[in-house]
Amino acid sequence: MPFDTELTRRLGIRIPVVQGGMQYVGYAELASAVSNAGGLGILTALTQPTPDDLRKEIRKTRTMTKYPFGVNITLLPTLQPPDYGAYAQAVIDEGVKIVETAGNSPGPVITKLKKAGIIVLHKCTTIRHAQSAIKLGVDFLSIDGFECAGHVGESDITNFILLSKARQTLKVPFIASGGFADGQGLAAALCLGAEGINMGTRFMCTVEAPIHQKIKEEIVQAQETDTALVMRRWTNTTRLYRNKVTDAVVKIERDSKTGEFAEIAPYVSGKRGRQVFVNGDPDYGVWTAGQVIGLIHDIPTCDVLVKRIEKEAEETLTSKLRLAKPKL
Ligand code: NAD
Structure with missing residues (x-):
């Protein structure tokens, strides 16, 4: 052994x-x-x-x-x-x-x-x-x-x-x-x-x-540059797979005048992200992935x-x- x-x-x-x-x-x-x-x-x-x-x-x-x-x-x-x-x-x-x-x-x-x-x-x-x-x-x-x-x-x-x-x-x-x-x-x-x-x-x-087969296939084609960091403004920085939803979150995080967490909550919601794994649409919500995603083939x-x-x-x-x- x-x-x-x-x-x-x-x-x-x-x-x-x-x-x-x-x-x-x-x-x-x-x-x-x-x-x-x-x-x-x-x-x-x-x-x-x-x-x-x-x-x-x-x-x-x-x-x-x-x-x-x-x-x-x-x-x-x-x-x-x-x-x-x-x-x-x-x-x-x-x-x-x-x-x-x-x-x-x-x-x-x-x-x-x-x-x-x-x-x-x-x-x-x-x-x-x-x-x-x-x-x-x-x-x-x-x-x-x-x-x-x-x-x-x-x-x-x-x-x-x-x-x-x-x-x-x-x-x-x-x-x-x-x-x-x-x-x-x-x-x-x-x-x-x-x-x-x-x-x-x-x-x-x-x-x-x-999780849905399409998400596994998305991981296989992804590169190490395909993650996004969000929620630093709320001292809860999180690395996610970069998609349309994280692009929207990054924009709100940067531009919001109020800094209220409620503004991004509907985007980063775990319940919504969970649907990604059920319906196989990588852009439906947020889902976590590490930079190692670029090493998975x-x-x-x-x-x-x-x-x-x-x-x-x-x-x-x-x-x-x-x-x-x-x-x-
Ligand atoms: P959720 O829907 O309650 O929240 C979505 C995201 O927003 C989470 O990342 C959460 O940490 C963050 N968040 C919520 N309220 C916040 C606030 N007031 N200020 C700053 N950030 C806030 O989350 P969920 O998907 O139902 O998961 C429940 C908890 O378990 C979360 O904290 C989640 O991060 C955590 N968790 C994460 C992992 C992982 O693999 N990263 C594993 C287990 C549990």
Whole structure:
């Protein structure tokens, strides 16, 4: 077995690849496929309308995989604030052993999860936030570079700097998130000090991802320049697939005299964005994508993808080691 890292050991997975918690993508179908392939599949808590629906989705996932999987709980501004405590309780009651947290002021949720003995991976975009999460007792950090999809934070530090800074300063193991799609990326992350990687956009473009085929095809043809940053004006900067809706948001954000969030709310609404994945129209609403979108060229099953990543990483690491051997 080529991969034996703190992440594979603690989580009981075969390959150090975690599927990111993606809103309206992280259902049982994808999470179980990633776990069956040897990585860690993740259900997205807030994708479920209520904590009870999350309980049902956890039970459904259990019927689809015998391997470990986790749940993502993201705490960010929302149009309708959810009861995070109730979602966390559902996770605890259902016996899930791993949670990915992300977002602002995660203290109460992390404390609750840790009291229940759950392994917590906390995703953050700065070393300062990572240090705060360590004080809360998280088990792993998921260090999220500026390349990433969704909430990029406000510091704009890419992973070449952020991962090495994490290696130099953090006393808790970390995985690398943002910009990963292949085994060369995994090898690089391990070399920089990470115990594994987190991938979101790459897993959206797999056979099992429960989104419309046309969106997967849109991802395949997209370039690394096809994302847009919105909501910086509201200190909630988010990287999305660039489309007609993000163009409209960028214009309002730039030109609005009032700066009221309500002006862009109908455009960035998650409910509207969710329809993109149902109707297959990439311009219907907003949907998240990382710069890594330019490195995705096919729609494999999760099993094919994870095996390929494993092989590429192994080949990359061994060929580099060979190069490093002194000449006789
Ligand atoms: P939503 O429809 O409630 O909001 C749409 C977007 O506007 C989100 O990005 C949200 O953060 C932002 N927003 C809402 N109110 C805001 C305010 N007052 N100020 C600044 N920004 C504001 O969102 P949703 O799609 O139903 O998702 C629910 C929450 O879960 C959101 O916070 C979302 O970002 C988060 N989430 C994101 C991911 C991801 O992959 N990026 C994964 C899980 C959860």
